[in-house]
Amino acid sequence: MSERVVVVGGGIAGVSTIAALRSGGFDGDLTLVDAGDFPYDRPPLSKDYLAGKTEIKDIALQPPQWYSDQQVRLITGSTVCALRTDSGAVQLGDGSALPADRVVLATGGRAARPPIPGADNQRVHVLRTAADADRLRTALTPGARLLIVGAGLIGAEVASTAQGLGCEVVLADPVSPPLAMAFGRDIATWLHRLHETCGVTTVCGAVEAFHGSGDTISAKLSGEEDSRSFDAVVMAVGMTADTGLAESAGLCVDRGIAVDTRQVTINPAVLAVGDAARIYVNGVLTQRSEHWEAGQHDGQRAAATILGAPAPAETASWFWTDRHGVHVEVVGALDRVDELVTRGALGEPPFSMFGLRDGRIVGAVSVDDSAAVRAARRMIDRQIVIDGFELGDPETDLRKLLRS
């Protein structure tokens, strides 16, 4: 009998699982259950979609026809409320049962809502779903005073989009500069200053309390005497993994569903991928990267596990982000390097920065110079020994350096 797989959650990790199963030759029954209307891609939610430049149909992860072409049963507007893997089924919210020999949990997460007094005010937004973006967009009218709490990737992207829509944006974060771990201190500092250059007000501080009063909401920021008034607030302070289903199924959960390096939970019939999952590596539960490609790779690994195929080759982590018209990419990690090499002039795009340890690249950041990061990724994966001087010379052809 062929196997029946149910994937729970239609984000990038869930849809990638399905795509990789079919492209890997899986010929069993395949069902995707998603709570939304139709599986869509999240990165545009803080950029073009929030700006109203694209519609929901433009950001579908796959077109409707794809699901029938791939012989995938797509159940939308529905949730899985219980795993009954011992009897080979999952139970849907409407009480019906779906046969399942294996279940892949791709349940993602929710935007975090820290317990700040007054944060339950309806003028306080979060951004995780298309519905969140739709609601936020109505608040981003020209001249609207917007407070964004948290200057991480989502906060910075929303600041850029809102500023572009003509809002008066204040971006608050207690860390200075934000994202130094991700970009390295120099580029993080430059990117944060770019907000000010482009008309966004940055504040180093946390929000202590909100107070709603009629048409406005006031925010008391740490270190400031007076509250500031806003028309809307966005809390951009990270996510909380959606682990309820896993917990009720008795799986091991610690701010994420614990899985091994093949994405398998403590129940061999249940796998978990994407933002909901955390991977044990050498006995240590690693931090989630919460990036798009990491979700895609989780799905590909899960599919390989189900297929009994070798795991896909490991590659350095990679993500992109866009703000104020610059495209930034990061590969690997820059937090533990013994040499930093700048290619081009810092602050004058295109430029990039490479982090080296023991003569090898371990991370790189590019601003409007994605070829540098694409080269660096291959140098990391192939563990090539690199001459820092050559690397930093913009005249050096990185493709040739990679081949040499």
Place this chain on the structure above:
Amino acid sequence: MNGKTMSDGIRVAALDDVPEGEGIAIDRAVTGTDDDIALLRDDDGMVWALNNTCTHAEASLAEGWVEDGYVECPLHASKFCLKTGAVQGMPATRDAIAHRVEVLDGEVYLFPGQRP
């Protein structure tokens, strides 16, 4: 070229203008097509041609990373087969359009609208 005619092809570049592993964009004013066309040279030296704009977002495939039969989009890293334009990975979901290219005496001829 063994009987193939270059008469309906457009000479768009010298082969040396396109470094291995890279691409150049040929303006639509030259190609007469709706989109610019990317000439992409694989690391084995072969030249291929695809519509230049990524099918996912506003990005120039001519600025992408060309390797092992594929071009990787410079924005979000979707890959397209150089020979057929077939998309290999999300976020793009639609294939790129491929055009026929011939190289004769170190000159690159493009045949817009013809399949490779």
